[in-house]
Amino acid sequence: MSNGIRNLIMSIATALFAITLFDGVYNFKELINPGISHVYNAIGTNIEPNMVTLVVFDWRGYDTLGEALILVTAVVIVLLIFGRGITSYKFDNETKEKNEPDKKYNIEGDKK
Known part of the structure; x- marks a missing residue:
């Protein structure tokens, strides 16, 4: 796998993790x-x-x-x-x- 494809996959995974994290923190008050x-x-x-x-x-x-x-x-x-x-x-x-x-x-x- 080339470095460009690997960097693209890691960027997408990092972005999905960040979106999930921010969404969880924002909606955390409903879970308390x-x-x-x-x-x-x-x-x-x-x-x-x-x-x-x-x-x-x-x-x-x-x-x-x-x-x-x-x-x-x-x-x-x-x-x-x-x-x-x-x-x-x-x-x-x-x-x-x-x-x-x-x-x-x-x-x-x-x-x-």
Whole structure:
């Protein structure tokens, strides 16, 4: 298949996808069912003294709890990944072979 035909097919497919996407977004308001909000509007004042406290304590409390849980989880993961620094370190003496001479360095880094 030549590049021209392939580009034409891709252009048509992209245009159809864009038209379908914009049509779905434009008509999305018809698909939305408010659901629970009608229930809370009808009996909300019987549950809480006013609608503001109803929203704050019923829905925003769960949202804040979720955000706090995400932050705590992130801190725990960072601590697990980075740890508290080097907890174990093998010194050169432990990994050195028996016949290998000691390598000592002075302040400038030259071998003695």
